Structures are given as C-alpha cells and as structure tokens.
Amino acid sequence: xxxxxxxxxxxxxxxxxxxxxxxxxxxxxxxxxxxxxxxxxxxxxxxxxxxxxxxxxxxxxxxxxxxxxxxxxxxxxxxxxxxxxxxxxxxxxxxxxxxxxxxxxxxxxxxxxxxxxxxxxxxxxxxxxxxxxxxxxxxxxxxxxxxxxxxxxxxxxxxxxxxxxxxxxxxxxxxxxxxxxxxxxxxxxxxxxxxxxxxxxxxxxxxxxxxxxxxxxxxxxxxxxxxxxxxxxxxxxxxxxxxxxxxxxxxxxxxxxxxxxxxxxxxx
Amino acid sequence: xxxxxxxxxxxxxxxxxxxxxxxxxxxxxxxxxxxxxxxxxxxxxxxxxxxxxxxxxxxxxxxxxxxxxxxxxxxxxxxxxxxxxxxxxxxxxxxxxxxxxxxxxxxxxxxxxxxxxxxxxxxxxxxxxxxxxxxxxxxxxxxxxxxxxxxxxxxxxxxxxxxxxxxxxxxxxxxxxxxxxxxxxxxxxxxxxxxxxxxxxxxxxxxxxxxxxxxxxxxxxxxxxxxxxxxxxxxxxxxxxxxxxxxxxxxxxxxxxxxxxxxxxxxxxxxxxxxxxxxxxxxxxxxxxxxxxxxxxxxxxxxxxxxxxxxxxxxxxxxxxxxxxxxxxxxxxxxxxxxxxxxxxxxxxxxxxxxxxxxxxxxxxxxxxxxxxxxxxxxxxxxxxxxxxxxxxxxxxxxxxxxxxxxxxxxxxxxxxxxxxxxxxxxxxxxxxxxxxxxxxxxxxxxxxxxxxxxxxxxxxxxxxxxxxxxxxxxxxxxxxxxxxxxxxxxxxxxxxxxxxxxxxxxxxxxxxxxxxxxxxxxxxxxxxxxxxxxxxxxxxxxxxxxxxxxxxxxxxxxxxxxxxxxxxxxxxxxxxxxxxxxxxxxxxxxxxxxxxxxxxxxxxxxxxxxxxxxxxxxxxxxxxxxxxxxxxxxxxxxxxxxxxxxxxxxxxxxxxxxxxxx
Numbered sequence: 001x002x003x004x005x006x007x008x009x010x011x012x013x014x015x016x017x018x019x020x021x022x023x024x025x026x027x028x029x030x031x032x033x034x035x036x037x038x039x040x041x042x043x044x045x046x047x048x049x050x051x052x053x054x055x056x057x058x059x060x061x062x063x064x065x066x067x068x069x070x071x072x073x074x075x076x077x078x079x080x081x082x083x084x085x086x087x088x089x090x091x092x093x094x095x096x097x098x099x100x101x102x103x104x105x106x107x108x109x110x111x112x113x114x115x116x117x118x119x120x121x122x123x124x125x126x127x128x129x130x131x132x133x134x135x136x137x138x139x140x141x142x143x144x145x146x147x148x149x150x151x152x153x154x155x156x157x158x159x160x161x162x163x164x165x166x167x168x169x170x171x172x173x174x175x176x177x178x179x180x181x182x183x184x185x186x187x188x189x190x191x192x193x194x195x196x197x198x199x200x201x202x203x204x205x206x207x208x209x210x211x212x213x214x215x216x217x218x219x220x221x222x223x224x225x226x227x228x229x230x231x232x233x234x235x236x237x238x239x240x241x242x243x244x245x246x247x248x249x250x251x252x253x254x255x256x257x258x259x260x261x262x263x264x265x266x267x268x
Numbered sequence: 269x270x271x272x273x274x275x276x277x278x279x280x281x282x283x284x285x286x287x288x289x290x291x292x293x294x295x296x297x298x299x300x301x302x303x304x305x306x307x308x309x310x311x312x313x314x315x316x317x318x319x320x321x322x323x324x325x326x327x328x329x330x331x332x333x334x335x336x337x338x339x340x341x342x343x344x345x346x347x348x349x350x351x352x353x354x355x356x357x358x359x360x361x362x363x364x365x366x367x368x369x370x371x372x373x374x375x376x377x378x379x380x381x382x383x384x385x386x387x388x389x390x391x392x393x394x395x396x397x398x399x400x401x402x403x404x405x406x407x408x409x410x411x412x413x414x415x416x417x418x419x420x421x422x423x424x425x426x427x428x429x430x431x432x433x434x435x436x437x438x439x440x441x442x443x444x445x446x447x448x449x450x451x452x453x454x455x456x457x458x459x460x461x462x463x464x465x466x467x468x469x470x471x472x473x474x475x476x477x478x479x480x481x482x483x484x485x486x487x488x489x490x491x492x493x494x495x496x497x498x499x500x501x502x503x504x505x506x507x508x509x510x511x512x513x514x515x516x517x518x519x520x521x522x523x524x525x526x527x528x529x530x531x532x533x534x535x536x537x538x539x540x541x542x543x544x545x546x547x548x549x550x551x552x553x554x555x556x557x558x559x560x561x562x563x564x565x566x567x568x569x570x571x572x573x574x575x576x577x578x579x580x581x582x583x584x585x586x587x588x589x590x591x592x593x594x595x596x597x598x599x600x601x602x603x604x605x606x607x608x609x610x611x612x613x614x615x616x617x618x619x620x621x622x623x624x625x626x627x628x629x630x631x632x633x634x635x636x637x638x639x640x641x642x643x644x645x646x647x648x649x650x651x652x653x654x655x656x657x658x659x660x661x662x663x664x665x666x667x668x669x670x671x672x673x674x675x676x677x678x679x680x681x682x683x684x685x686x687x688x689x690x691x692x693x694x695x696x697x698x699x700x701x702x703x704x705x706x707x708x709x710x711x712x713x714x715x716x717x718x719x720x721x722x723x724x725x726x727x728x729x730x731x732x733x734x735x736x737x738x739x740x741x742x743x744x745x746x747x748x749x750x751x752x753x754x755x756x757x758x759x760x761x762x763x764x765x766x767x768x769x770x771x772x773x774x775x776x777x778x779x780x781x782x783x784x785x786x787x788x789x790x791x792x793x794x795x796x797x798x799x800x801x802x803x804x805x806x807x808x809x810x811x812x813x814x815x816x817x818x819x820x821x822x823x824x825x826x827x828x829x830x831x832x833x834x835x836x837x838x839x840x841x842x843x844x845x846x847x848x849x850x851x852x853x854x855x856x857x858x859x860x861x862x863x864x865x866x867x868x869x870x871x872x873x874x875x876x877x878x879x880x881x882x883x884x885x886x887x888x889x890x891x892x893x894x895x896x897x898x899x900x901x902x903x904x905x906x907x908x909x910x911x912x913x914x915x916x917x918x919x920x921x922x923x924x925x926x927x928x929x930x931x
C-alpha cells in the first residue's frame with residue numbers, strides 16, 4: 001500500500017499571495033497575556049473571522065502568522081506587530097475590522113497595510129515604553145532616572161528559561177523622560193483592601209523610556225531593576241508598563257512607524 | 269474575611285487582585301474575559317433573584333474546558349432570574365498573596381467575591397479536589413463547616429460524579445446533587461428564589477429542608493449516621509419526616525432539547541483540551557465493572573444526527589477552534605456514528621477543522637472511523653483501552669476485547685498509515701495476579717511486530733499507559749479490596765522488566781504509569797464515610813492542596829492524618845481501602861440511589877469473581893440492572909430518523925480586495 005502523507009495528500013495548502021501587516025494593542029487586563037496566549041487568541045480569531053490565512057505545508061499545518069518581539073506578560077502595548085500570509089488578496093481595512101471584531105476586547109487592531117519593502121523585523125530596532133509608578137513622587141523618580149543616565153553601564157540580572165542573563169540596561173537606553181500626572185485619563189486609582197490603605201492614590205510618577213532592541217530585550221522590569229541598582233528605587237505597588245511605539249530610531253531618538261516607512265508616529 | 273455581606277452591588281475585587289498578578293505564574297488564568305464568557309453588569313447583579321458561582325476546584329487549565337461547568341453556566345445565564353459566574357482553584361503562589369493582602373476568593377467573570385453569591389456550585393470530577401474546596405471556602409470567608417453557616421452565606425452545592433458519595437465532604441457542603449445537572453439547577457434556583465422572596469422565612473434551616481425535598485438533592489445535615497461496634501455504619505436515617513429516606517439521581521432524558529454548550533468558552537490561556545466538544549450521547553451500558561461513569565449515567569441517551577450536526581456547526585462558528593471532539597463514554601457506540609463521522613468529514617473537507625473521537629473501542633470498524641475523521645490531515649496516533657493484560661482479567665472486568673482482535677485492529681491501523689498506538693490499562697484489579705499485568709508486555713510486543721509487518725517500517729511506536737485501579741461506589745467493584753500501592757508498584761516493576769526483556773521490540777514500547785499512592789488516597793475519598801471529613805480537613809490545614817498534581821501531593825500527609833483522625837475511632841486508611849466489604853455491610857452511599865439495584869450489583873460482582881461476562885442491553889435483552897424502571901427512563905438510541913443538515917460554507921470571510929463584486 002502506498003504510504004500516506006496525510007497533510008500533503010489530503011490537504012494541499014494553497015500558496016501565499018499577499019501579506020498584510022497589522023498593528024494591534026494589548027490593553028487592560030489582557031496585558032497579563034503571554035506572547036503564546038496572544039498568538040493562540042489571534043489564530044482563533046483569524047479562523048472565526050474566516051480570514052483566508054495561508055497555512056504551512058506538511059503533517060501539521062500552521063497558519064502563517066509572523067510575530068515581532070512581543071511585549072512581556074504583564075505589560076500592555078499600543079504597538080504590537082504581526083504579519084499575516086493570505087491565500088487571496090484582501091483590503092487591509094476589511095481585514096483589520098474583521099479581525100478586530102473577532103478578537104476579545106483588549107486585543108484591538110489599530111492599523112493594517114499590505115506588506116511592502118524590507119521585512120518587518122528590519123523596520124524595528126527600538127521600543128518606547130511608558131511606565132506608570134503609582135504611589136511614587138515624581139521628584140524621587142527624576143532623581144533615580146538622572147542617576148541612571150549619569151552611569152555608563154548598569155547591569156541587571158534576569159532569570160530566563162535558559163539561565164541567568166546579565167543585561168546592560170544603560171547601554172540599551174536611548175532616551176528617558178519623567179512626567180507627573182496627578183490624575184490622568186484612563187483607569188481610576190486602585191481601590192480595595194490591598195491598595196487603598198497604603199497608597200496615596202493621587203501620587204503617580206510616569207516615565208518614558210526609549211530602549212534599543214538588544215538580545216535579550218530590555219524590558220520595563222529591567223529598567224526598574226536598573227533604577228533600583230543605581231538609586232535604590234522600589235515602587236510601592238507594581239508598576240504598569242505600556243509599550244507606546246516600536247520602530248526604527250532616527251538620529252534624534254524618535255521612532256519611525258514600521259507600517260509607514262518615514263512616518264514618525266511618536267512625537268513626544 | 270468578607271464581613272457583613274451586602275445584598276446590594278458587590279464591587280469587583282479586581283483592582284486589589286491586579287496588584288498581585290504581576291507576582292504570580294500565568295496571571296492570564298485569573299483575568300477572565302474569554303470569548304463567550306458572560307459578565308453580568310451591576311444592574312443585572314442587583315436585579316436577579318439568584319446568583320450562582322460555579323467553582324471548579326482544580327486549576328483553570330483543567331477546569332476551563334469542563335463541559336459540565338460550561339453547560340450549567342449557559343443554562344443558568346439564560347434564565348431571566350439568575351446569573352452564573354465561574355471560579356477556579358488558585359495556585360498556592362496567588363493563595364499566599366491573597367491571604368497577605370486580604371483578597372477574597374473571586375469569580376473570573378465579574379471578579380466578585382464568592383461569599384457574595386447565593387449559591388456556590390462545585391463540580392467534582394474527582395475526589396482529589398476536596399482540599400481545594402476548603403481553600404476556596406476559606407479564602408471566601410465562608411465557614412468551612414456547613415453547620416456554622418447562616419443566612420448571610422451562600423448555599424454550597426456539590427455535583428459531578430464524586431457527588432454520588434459525598435459523605436467525606438458532608439461536613440463542608442450543604443447539598444449534594446445526584447445525576448444530570450441541566451434541570452436540577454433550575455429547580456434549585458426556583459427554591460432559593462422563592463425562599464428569598466418570602467424574606468428568607470424560616471432561615472437557612474428551612475431553605476435546606478426545601479432543597480432536600482427537591483428531587484436529586486441530598487442534604488447531608490438532615491441525615492444522621494450511626495456506627496456499629498465493628499466500625500461499619502449501623503444506620504443512616506433522616507432527621508425529619510420532610511426529607512426522603514433515599515435520594516434518587518436526576519436524568520435528562522432528551523439531550524436534543526439541551527444543546528449546550530452553544531457557545532464554548534474560548535480561553536486565551538493554554539488549557540488541557542484545545543477544542544470544542546459536542547457530547548454525542550450520555551450513558552454507557554457496555555458494563556465495564558470498574559467504570560463508575562458507565563454505571564451512574566445509565567441509560568444510554570443519544571443525541572440525534574441532526575442535533576449533533578447543529579451543535580458542531582454552532583460550536584465551530586462561535587469558537588474558532590480547529591478541532592471538535594465528539595464526546596461520550598464510548599463514542600464509536602453511537603448508533604449513527606458512521607453517518608456522523610462521514611457527514612462531518614465531508615462538511616469540513618478542505619477546511620482546517622479536524623474531528624476527534626476521544627473514547628473508542630478496539631475493533632476494525634473504528635479504523636474506518638479513524639480514517640474518516642483524519643481526512644483533514646492529522647494521523648498521529650490511535651488510542652485503545654484493553655484495560656486488562658490477560659484474557660482472564662478482561663473477563664473479570666467485563667471488557668471483552670481479545671488480543672487477536674487488538675492485533676488485527678492495530679495491523680489495519682499501521683497499514684493505513686498510522687504510526688503510533690496508545691494502549692490504556694489498569695493495575696490492581698480484583699483477583700489480579702502478577703501474571704495478568706506482565707502479559708501487557710507480550711501484548712505490546714505483538715503490537716510492535718504486527719505494526720512493523722503491516723507498515724514495512726521499523727519505527728512504529730506503542731505506548732502503554734497504566735493507572736492504578738480505584739474501586740468506586742455504585743459499581744460491582746464497590747465491595748472489592750483495593751490493591752496496596754506496594755503491590756501495584758511491584759507489579760509495574762515486573763512489567764517494565766518484561767517489556768525490556770526483548771530489546772529489539774521493547775525499545776519501541778513506551779511505558780507511562782501512575783504511582784500507586786495517590787490512587788489509595790483517591791480510594792479513601794471515593795469510598796469513605798463522614799469520618800473521613802476530619803482527614804480531609806487535617807490534610808488541608810497542614811498544607812494539602814491540588815492533590816491531583818504529583819508535585820503537590822503528599823502521601824505522608826494523608827497517612828499521618830488518617831492515623832490521627834481515623835484510628836481513635838477504630839477505623840483506618842486500610843479499613844476504608846484495602847478491605848473487602850461483605851454483602852450485608854451498610855455502605856456510606858446506600859441511601860443515594862443511582863438507579864442500579866443493589867442485588868444486581870452484587871450478582872455482577874459475583875459474576876466478576878467467577879470470570880463471567882455481561883452483555884450490553886442495547887443489543888441484547890434487558891438484564892435488570894434496575895435503572896430504567898426505578899428512574900422511569902428508557903434507552904434512547906437511534907436511528908433518529910434525522911439527517912445531518914447541509915450548512916452554509918464557513919469560508920465566507922472579509923471581502924476580497926480586487927474582486928469585491930463576487931460576493
């Protein structure tokens with residue numbers, strides 16, 4: 001009897017005819033999704049939305065979704081990127097709205113364009129993070145950030161699945177800024193038994209940090225770790241970090257939007 | 269912990285929880301928000317009469333796919349006067365932080381404290397979840413002991429298969445529900461709603477008496493248990509004439525009128541089953557004597573071909589899952605299974621939706637089914653459950669599969685392109701000797717040889733997976749002595765030696781097994797009486813959590829707790845587990861009626877000891893197990909006279925870019 005090659009014989013995968021790049025956000029309580037959780041959710045949403053996604057060939061076909069450096073578990077993002085291979089051409093706007101409708105609230109599609117030019121990975125070499133530190137006086141944060149900037153090298157250690165890694169946060173740091181916001185828009189201050197008694201809800205220091213992409217990537221936690229190393233800064237409640245942008249650094253430390261080469265999206 | 273409970277809007281504990289989540293593993297499991305999850309707004313919360321929290325006392329990754337919870341969640345949320353939210357066990361890392369920061373047990377939907385609900389429904393798929401029940405109650409600020417609760421506290425209702433002997437948790441639950449849950453949750457809702465509308469007249473005591481008068485509901489506190497000098501139960505008697513002497517299970521007769529879940533929950537986190545599930549029938553009359561599920565879910569009730577087709581379609585559309593499991597206790601036994609699999613395989617041909625039949629028997633017919641459902645490309649492995657290694661022991665357990673049948677079946681499978689076969693067995697069965705287990709090795713060797721011959725390849729695999737047998741209530745083996753873990757472990761060592769004795773074949777055989785010790789504790793909890801409650805509580809107080817997980821299970825803790833709590837009362841861990849019971853002994857669950865005649869179970873137990881088989885009443889005359897007459901039910905099998913209705917193709921996604929006109 002002929003050998004059965006089920007994946008290929010029974011289900012020859014149609015070729016990829018178009019790629020669409022998508023920018024999406026990971027918001028609110030969904031910031032606790034890991035990259036694998038996000039990938040799983042998007043795969044299912046693609047199927048529910050009946051987007052004609054291309055599949056890999058072979059025994060166990062996988063949808064052709066390419067991911068770029070995911071925001072860590074616990075961090076929100078306004079700038080995650082994904083490239084979808086399609087078996088028939090689609091209007092990017094139609095794909096964006098269909099995918100957004102199929103995704104759970106908190107995974108929100110922000111933009112989509114037909115892929116063109118260099119690979120997506122070549123259009124991103126840095127991230128801009130916004131780190132919100134409730135219960136911390138902005139002055140205190142400002143002093144710690146100044147100490148970090150004054151150093152040549154600040155190394156923190158991170159435990160990864162492959163062992164302990166030394167990460168030089170200072171080397172990856174391109175630009176920092178400290179703002180303070182007594183009570184901003186967005187989420188209300190935390191209430192409830194855990195936080196209300198100890199935290200002055202109105203005090204909040206906010207930091208913007210642009211970090212260059214390194215291996216391993218410098219995460220918001222590493223930046224906070226570095227502030228602890230240089231200035232003994234320990235936030236009273238866990239910080240909330242949001243990736244605001246990714247892209248190519250220009251010489252003034254700004255990021256070019258990877259979906260529109262040359263277009264600057266993050267004027268600070 | 270939660271203090272005075274307000275009947276008004278209960279605030280979400282999420283802001284407090286959120287501050288803890290960055291510090292725990294896999295925080296996604298605590299945030300809710302899954303596709304098809306239902307989260308009542310405050311106005312609904314205030315408006316409905318009865319609020320249910322449905323607790324699955326195991327990890328989210330295990331509990332989320334549970335069909336029972338998903339069914340009741342939808343059924344309750346469809347009612348105008350009720351709402352239901354889900355809760356799962358929290359891992360010890362979060363439990364510690366919740367205690368430190370006074371965050372109460374919560375639901376993942378509204379993050380409302382468990383203590384604010386009217387009813388906490390707990391689904392027990394296995395007895396090893398009992399300690400997790402205590403964690404949840406304690407974190408919720410609900411008194412552990414039912415007797416200490418008052419009108420401010422939820423009614424704690426236990427269900428699931430383990431509820432057919434709830435005596436070991438009788439102190440901790442208010443009500444145990446026997447049998448199918450679809451209808452009884454509505455009855456409980458009605459009783460609670462009426463009682464609340466009457467201003468909670470008569471207090472909690474009155475509510476419990478009314479619940480005890482509801483068919484299928486057992487209220488342990490309204491029954492008094494006395495013990496004889498030999499340690500066995502002397503009598504179980506109602507404390508009030510308002511409750512029945514025995515409690516009968518509930519049976520949902522027409523599955524087609526209960527097509528749930530309609531909208532499967534789609535988790536963002538990884539879970540044990542990444543698929544949509546459609547229950548194609550409930551109940552099983554194969555009569556495997558070890559199988560509690562097959563005994564307590566009789567009679568067989570099939571969903572119709574049309575009903576299955578609609579549910580599969582709804583589930584795929586609503587979930588985006590790429591796999592649909594056709595569930596039952598023995599899926600190939602559906603009278604219309606060939607039409608189901610062919611019809612669904614045709615429907616989803618060329619899509620990436622795959623089908624699976626998780627529980628199948630060993631025969632050639634199943635290879636045809638397997639080929640049909642794997643048309644979409646996945647042909648990884650086939651699983652069969654001979655359960656016993658020798659012909660003799662298979663007669664004892666009434667699992668009639670001959671070794672020659674198995675070899676013929678796997679040869680066909682290997683010839684058709686399958687490369688791996690998984691075989692499930694049990695160890696520690698009644699009357700078992702070493703040789704019954706060692707014969708598993710010979711069977712596995714023959715599978716490899718047959719596979720090589722049929723496929724012409726050397727790399728075929730056979731995995732044998734062996735679990736320790738646990739005698740369960742309401743089965744013919746409810747009287748049997750459980751094998752001691754040392755016996756099981758010794759037999760498994762001999763089996764491993766026998767597998768490896770022939771290296772040329774043995775190297776293609778994988779062996780997976782569970783140690784005997786957790787099985788013994790499961791046996792204690794399965795056949796225990798109310799005296800075992802103190803053991804559960806002591807183990808929990810000493811840190812016992814997640815007993816179904818080997819990294820958390822501590823045999824020593826259970827043994828010590830049994831010595832401390834049972835031996836002063838003249839009984840012991842051994843007394844409850846490795847002791848054979850006599851015909852006249854009052855069993856802790858004798859007043860709970862699964863429909864099976866006690867005399868029939870005893871006769872079947874005697875037949876087992878004599879190695880006599882019992883047929884299946886779907887194809888042979890009724891053998892008077894007792895279920896149908898006592899429950900007023902009948903087997904509900906096809907042909908259903910329905911067809912798998914064609915559906916509109918699902919591949920109609922967003923409109924194309926260039927040729928938007930082709931619609």
